[in-house]
Amino acid sequence: MTRCKFLLSAAALVSCGTLFVCAPGRADEGMWTFDNPPTKQLQQKYHFTPTQQWLDHVRLSCVRMNDGGSGSFVSAHGLVLTNHHVARGQLQKNSTAQRDYIKDGFYAATPDQEIKSPDLEVNVLQSMEDVTARVTAALKNAKTPEAEFAARKAVIAEIERESQQKTGLRSDIVTLYQGGEYWLYRYKKYTDVRIVFAPEQQIAFFGGDPDNFTYPRHDLDMALFRVYDDGKPLDTKDYLKWNPQGAGDNELVFVPGHPGSTSRLDTVAQLEFDRDVALPARLKILKNMLGVLERYSALGPEQARETGSQIFGIANSLKAIEGQYQGLLDKNVMAKKQQDEAEFKAKVMANSAWKAAYSGAWDAIDQAEKKATTRLKEQLYHTLNSQLGGLAANIVQYVAEIKKPDGERLPGYHEAQLDSLKFRMFSPAPVYSGMDIARITGALELSLAEVGPNDPFVKIVLDGRTPKEAATALVTGTKLADPAVRRKLVDGGESAVAASDDPMIVLARKLDPMRREMVKWLENNVSSVAQRAGEQLGKARFAAFGKNTYPDATFTLRLSYGQVQGYPMNGTKAPYKTTFYGLFDRARSFDFQGPFYLPSRYMENRDKLDMSTPLDFVTTNDIIGGNSGSPVINAKAEIVGLIFDGNIESLVGDFVYDATANRAVAVHTAAMTEALRKLYNAPQLVKELLEQ
Amino acid sequence: MTRCKFLLSAAALVSCGTLFVCAPGRADEGMWTFDNPPTKQLQQKYHFTPTQQWLDHVRLSCVRMNDGGSGSFVSAHGLVLTNHHVARGQLQKNSTAQRDYIKDGFYAATPDQEIKSPDLEVNVLQSMEDVTARVTAALKNAKTPEAEFAARKAVIAEIERESQQKTGLRSDIVTLYQGGEYWLYRYKKYTDVRIVFAPEQQIAFFGGDPDNFTYPRHDLDMALFRVYDDGKPLDTKDYLKWNPQGAGDNELVFVPGHPGSTSRLDTVAQLEFDRDVALPARLKILKNMLGVLERYSALGPEQARETGSQIFGIANSLKAIEGQYQGLLDKNVMAKKQQDEAEFKAKVMANSAWKAAYSGAWDAIDQAEKKATTRLKEQLYHTLNSQLGGLAANIVQYVAEIKKPDGERLPGYHEAQLDSLKFRMFSPAPVYSGMDIARITGALELSLAEVGPNDPFVKIVLDGRTPKEAATALVTGTKLADPAVRRKLVDGGESAVAASDDPMIVLARKLDPMRREMVKWLENNVSSVAQRAGEQLGKARFAAFGKNTYPDATFTLRLSYGQVQGYPMNGTKAPYKTTFYGLFDRARSFDFQGPFYLPSRYMENRDKLDMSTPLDFVTTNDIIGGNSGSPVINAKAEIVGLIFDGNIESLVGDFVYDATANRAVAVHTAAMTEALRKLYNAPQLVKELLEQ
Secondary structure (H helix, E strand, O other): OOOOOOOOOHHHHHHOOOOOEOOOOOOOOOOEEOOOOOHHHHHHHHOOOOOHHHHHHHHHHEEEEOOOEEEEEOOOOOEEEEOHHHHHHHHHHHOOOOOOHHHHOEEOOOHHHOEEOOOOOEEEEEEEEEOHHHHHHHOOOOOOHHHHHHHHHHHHHHHHHHHHHHHOOEEEEEEEHHHOEEEEEEEEEEOEEEEEEEOOHHHHOOOHHHHOOOOOOOOOOOEEEEEEEOOEEOOOOOOOEEOOOOOOOOOEEEEEEOOOOOOOOOOHHHHHHHHHHHHHHHHHHHHHHHHHHHHHHOOOHHHHHHHHHHHHHHHHHHHHHHHHHHHHHOHHHHHHHHHHHHHHHHHHHOOHHHHHHHOOHHHHHHHHHHHHHHOHHHHHHOOOOOHHHHHHHHHHHHHHHOOOOHHHOOOOOOHHHHHHHHHHHOOOOOOOHHHHHHHHHHHHHHHHHHHOOOOHHHHHHHOOOOHHHHHHHHHHHOOOOOHHHHHHHHHHHHHHHHHOOOHHHHHHHHHHHHHHHHHHHHHHHHHHHHHHHHHHHHHHHHHHHOOOOOEOOOOOOEEEEEEEOOEEEOOEEEOOEEEHHHHHHHHHHOOOOHHHOOOHHHHHOHHHOOOOOEEEEEEOOOOOOOOOOOEEEOOOOEEEEEEEEEOHHHHHHHOOOOOOOOOEEEEEHHHHHHHHHHOOOOHHHHHHHHOO | OOOOOOOOOHHHHHHOOOOOEOOOOOOOOOOEOOOOOOHHHHHHHHOOOOOHHHHHHHHHHEEEEOOOEEEEEOOOOOEEEEOHHHHHHHHHHHOOOOOOHHHHOEEOOOHHHOEEOOOOOEEEEEEEEEOHHHHHHHOOOOOOHHHHHHHHHHHHHHHHHHHHHHHOOEEEEEEEHHHOEEEEEEEEEEOEEEEEEEOOHHHHOOOHHHHOOOOOOOOOOOEEEEEEEOOEEOOOOOOOEEOOOOOOOOOEEEEEEOOOOOOOOOOHHHHHHHHHHHHHHHHHHHHHHHHHHHHHHOOOHHHHHHHHHHHHHHHHHHHHHHHHHHHHHOHHHHHHHHHHHHHHHHHHHOOHHHHHHHOOHHHHHHHHHHHHHHOHHHHHHOOOOOHHHHHHHHHHHHHHHOOOOHHHOOOOOOHHHHHHHHHHHOOOOOOOHHHHHHHHHHHHHHHHHHHOOOOHHHHHHHOOOOHHHHHHHHHHHOOOOOHHHHHHHHHHHHHHHHHOOOHHHHHHHHHHHHHHHHHHHHHHHHHHHHHHHHHHHHHHHHHHHOOOOOEOOOOOOEEEEEEEOOEEEOOEEEOOEEEHHHHHHHHHHOOOOHHHOOOHHHHHOHHHOOOOOEEEEEEOOOOOOOOOOOEEEOOOOEEEEEEEEEOHHHHHHHOOOOOOOOOEEEEEHHHHHHHHHHHOOOHHHHHHHHOO
């Protein structure tokens, strides 16, 4: 029910499942799986056909940044290019009150200066296998949606576990076409990922929240990591060659990356629910969270540093969701959705076999949506919004779940998921107590206002205290900020957790039955029904339209194609690129006020820069949240740019793609080369990027 | 029924009458007459009160450019600053196939190099006198709207004639508050106006049609004239001091100038008529005209030069009217209009005296509008769209009209108007035959399609020929391109005109009865009714709301106040100013393609420029077509900028003013100073501007 954009949040990685299949691709539309690239469209419009070798090379050159973004290998020695805003979580975790890598940037001139990311996992997709037949077979004897749900869950866990044990690779089942297909994706997983370079946040995010999700744009939103294997820089066989010339106007370009979630073919009832219930509620919660963090941030420079990444992420989500919400309020968008659904329904109804098998699905989804609404407030307001509280809940559930058969565990605790989970649970990254107190206080105040003092969640958490008192007692009392304490509890198993008097653990134990009941209730009343109906609609769509299409986004590797191209904007034209001239213009135009000042490096060295150098550019590629950090490549698979955003007109892209003005925004390779060379004195890095 | 913007067309000067009074001014709203400045608002919001001396000085420093724009004196020696696009008509008329002053610009380094404008009249407002009582008294005995109309026309002509004979000054009656007040405005009139400086059109109109009516903007849309009196530069006692620093962000600024026409308080019925009938028809006709001229322009470089100004003007009108049209399609705009009207009506209805006197006005206007519609096609499609045809019509009507009593003449031929009319009729400016053939052909083809071959106008003009044949025969046969021929006919009077076998004169004679009948029919059935109803509504508004307000625009001197201020734009913020950096950015961003290339002077001398110099800026001032060339002044009455456009959000300003995003766009004095000094090598000019 919630959406997540450009940079995915960790929570979103779990919640952003996808349900529905997409319409046949129109102009440059689509986030295509690598097993089903849009060869026909590419041939027809661009007279280009990617070879299998091209596809394999691109796939193996791309990485998923598991804290919510994308990236690509850009040298033979494991160098990974992504966005500053994808790296900022790791930069934050390496920063202290004395050294602020987000604000000041970071550059390791030599390998020994590179710093380790505490909890960044990077994945490279090794193979994809269609396991639809096996999943479908496992559901054959299930009579009810609930039985189907359990059987599906069990067989998925089984396939993942088997694959992981056999290959040693991270193995994920991916639900495509809302259950029309199930695929086993196997990844090489890297957890020794070191920070090599990041510019100052002020140039990475020049223009701040106002310019976010807009264009023309002037950001150097880049960062470089290096992946290590066995303590040595990874010997990267597949990487993208650096093309500092970039791509010309109207040139064909591709974006391989990891779009997180789309809802292109949600039913009209689902969209209306989003418009009338889910998005307004989400906006309200995010505004509350933003207010809480801004007030905390205002307390001092250290508080501001601590909250920087959080505020960035929430403001980013707010602007994105506001754009989606406005999109759904647009009568033209809704009318198009209604028309598409009417045509689809008419096709299904015209065939008696399809009608019998699939026609109940729309109503079933509508009913599931209505059912979910009956307990919406609990879903929205039974939360502490706390980092420490989240860790406590993980620990309490972990020790219980791992004792169960794999197929019966709560989502997130299956055998194949445990390595990645433990990597996050035992992260040495700092926990900011003051911020956590502020977050919990804010969340509890909102809960109190929304569900009242007699709500069981509120009663358990507050236990007679004010929100602030409860938050302070919990955070100052807990020892969970220390990863060794967390590890000890987990190692001690159920008895250690049961015996703990850590207040966060105690609270997590008390809340655990309530949380489990909600998961179960949602599975039995909502997810099971929606998944079955989703599968029916997926099959109906294959039956009616064939598989000449792409599935909704699932934070798995996709290929989008398009052109470098300006667009009509606010009465005039937006150009296909911007230049350093534009950066200095925009800074001066605002008298360097607010988010429009320039780092001193830029002011002092501007005469060294070739002002004509392209800085950012736009393409028609169809992308969405999670694509942050994706490379833009040309037909020779050379890297020509770095996706970091979409324009304001693209925010409706969760629901529809409109080539008129939907644009992906990227940093130009020429700007990255020019800046590394002239401003950051990083000749080794430039040499490594350019040596082919 | 038609609207005209920023730069008024000559036809618009006649047709853009105003009918309705405006609502009490809100934030920075209003185009205030100098007899009724917004002192209360200025005091409340800005703690500034203009003195009478300040008002007089500003008024006498401002000029009306009678071909449709505004300007101001900026030196003690008659130097007038206005826009390149206001000057372009005169630049065009001084250009030939060998020297293109529009494209290449012009600079007179010494007085003897200054070139004369063939038909530019410049007016300076000397005094304003309220003559409402005299006009009202003259209507006292009239029983019908027609009788009122005739009496009003007669007394207005009488007052104007008397004043002109008494003072020697140009004397115009101005209808304010839709007839709530009548004022006598007296102007000093100058017709020896020489061109001193104009930059290349490519920098004056950088970004061309796409960037027109938008912001951020990068135009040096300036030109300098010098007014001569008795063969010597005018000794300007009142002129605006040049402030090259400009105004800061949020600074209070004023725009004194000549807004052409607004319809802020048209009735809802009138707006619906505009939305559903008038504006779509006007867009259709303009698109046709643009197509005709573009095809002609494509024939060669000389044709392109000839049509340049026309195409600029039509494209400008098209974009402006499209913006107005979209504004009327905006349901929020219409809802606001309906609400305002409902409140106004309710006030009138609640007072029995007002109800008796005024409540019939809305219906009367609605009926007049409906009546006009019955002969709409004749009004729209009985036209040759021809420069020579227009001159012929003027000559045929002139010789007949001047024999009548002043008060009974056709509009435009009253005694007080004759000097200005003759100045235009006998202008030595070139007439382009090829273009006129193209224009007539296009107009006749459209007439044929819209009113058919049996329409009397079409039959008279075509006389069995195709549109192209008729146009060619008329233009190649006429001698009217020679101003001496025109003068001879006029001097010969009715008998000379009756005896002429010049085909344009012959045609004008044949069409004359039809044209007179239409003028008469419109007077009797539409204008007389609408004027009477307009006066009623004007009085009703004074009664209900008092005179704490400003009248609709009438191409007479007005004062608007506001602030230098950016605004929310397309998801982000538009800055309050742009810089030369931005100019070079935008040019490079489009690879210098289309309307985004730079004159060679700019490419070759860019290292001389301080790129940080402010180029254009935006203010909240309420302006409209006709304000082009108006100065932007600070509270000290120093000139800080030069109005040349409004942003795309301001196009709805014909109907409503919304301070959120309605912005006037101006050239910054710093950019003009920098360019004159560093790029145009005009030190004398800079010296003259800066010497105070």
